[in-house]
Amino acid sequence: MTKATAAVWNGEGFSLVQEALPELRPGEVLVELELATICGSDLHTIAGDRPTPLPTVLGHEAVGRIAAIGTTAALSDGTPAAAGDRVTWTIGTACGTCRRCARGVPQKCTTVRKYGHEAMDDHWRLNGGMASAVHLIAGTGLVAVPAGLPAAVAAPANCATATVVCAARRADLAAGDTVVVIGCGMLGLTAVAYARERGATHVIASDVDGSRRDLAEQFGADVVCGPADLAAAIEEYGADVVLELSGNSAAVQSAIDLVALDGTVALIGSVSPGPAVAFEPSGFVRNLSRIVGCHNYRVDDLAEAVRFLHETPAQSLFADLVPTPFPLTEIDAAVAEARRGTAPRIALSTS
Secondary structure, X not given: OOEEEEEEEOOOOEEEEEEEOOOOOOOOEEEEEEEEEEOHHHHHHHXXXXXXXXXXXXXOEEEEEEEEEOOOOEOXXXXXXXXXXXXXXXXXXXXXXXXXXXXXXXXHOOOOOEOOOOOOOOOOOOOOOOEOEEEEOOOEEEEEXXXXXXXXXXXXXXXXXXXXXXXXXXXXXXXOOEEEEEOOOHHHHHHHHHHHHXXXXXXXXXXXXXXXXXXXXXXXXXXXXXXXXXXXXXXXXXXXXXXXXXXXXXXXXXXXXXXXXXXXXXXXXXXXXXXXXXXXXXXXXXXXXXXXXXXXXXXXXXXXXXXHHHHOOOHHHHHHOOOOXXXXXXXXXHHHHHHHOOOOOEEEEOX
16 A cells, blocks of 8 residues: 545545555554444534534544554553554544643543544644545554454444443443433444443433334333433433433433432533523432533543444444445445435445
8 A cells, every 4th residue: 555545525525535655653553444434523524513624534433454553552452553453543632641631531632633623734634534544643542443343333433432431431320220311323322232231220212213212222222212201211210320412402401300319411412502401400419410521532431332342242233223335435425325314324435
């Protein structure tokens, strides 16, 4: 491989461009991509709903094999990375030394640079997953991906799955909890399966879409309902942990209103500004309730996400969420399919 093909987004459309391979600096890695999936944040950028510096290579959910290393690099478990290793990587970089990194929120590093979210520059041109190769810069967390884990299952790990793992960690989701999942898209279905693996006594899944509710039941929810019936379900089973993944303001309001005594609301879906919701603090004071925000994740969350996807009995269900991939040359058709919402994830074969 002497050059890589990148689908460069200029704010109005994609151009397939041949890019020279970078001269790797210490700690940098070049990965030849196997598969990438199109995330909702990519679609927000394409629709103009999220400002993104241009030009850029969109995409961050991906899996591939290391093609070259600048001096040395290490995997998340401390072992040296090597050419040929199958890997995924954190959505952004972390310096490891700033106050935010030291406080355990490296995803908010003061110098973070995020894949699929940054403008191309002279050194960092292959900076997203919609390409045949990606240039991983220093500070990126690398996680090994087992050979037997299907690419369609592994690719969403570095956004959807790792975000759910982070939310479960921040909400202290534990065995014996009753977990409520609001919004049953890719993240919500992942949350259902992960809560079940963590030993949740009951998993209640709510969505406006009946087909999504059916999927949630397949992924392990023992109670599924529409928003109008959520209060009754919680009245019967409780709500120790409420994971709000839709970002809908009415859903956020119900999460805050319905969480149980000593329960936790994890807000995950509200990644863009929306209408304000009402909050009466004395009820939270008396009920010992908590609200935590969850955005992106740490490298250990990503490692846990890969472990979960490798071991979950729902692996074939996760694979079914990603139809046959489009070739990178058909990027426009792939994006159109993703925007239609025909499947939780649309994939691009980038090899």
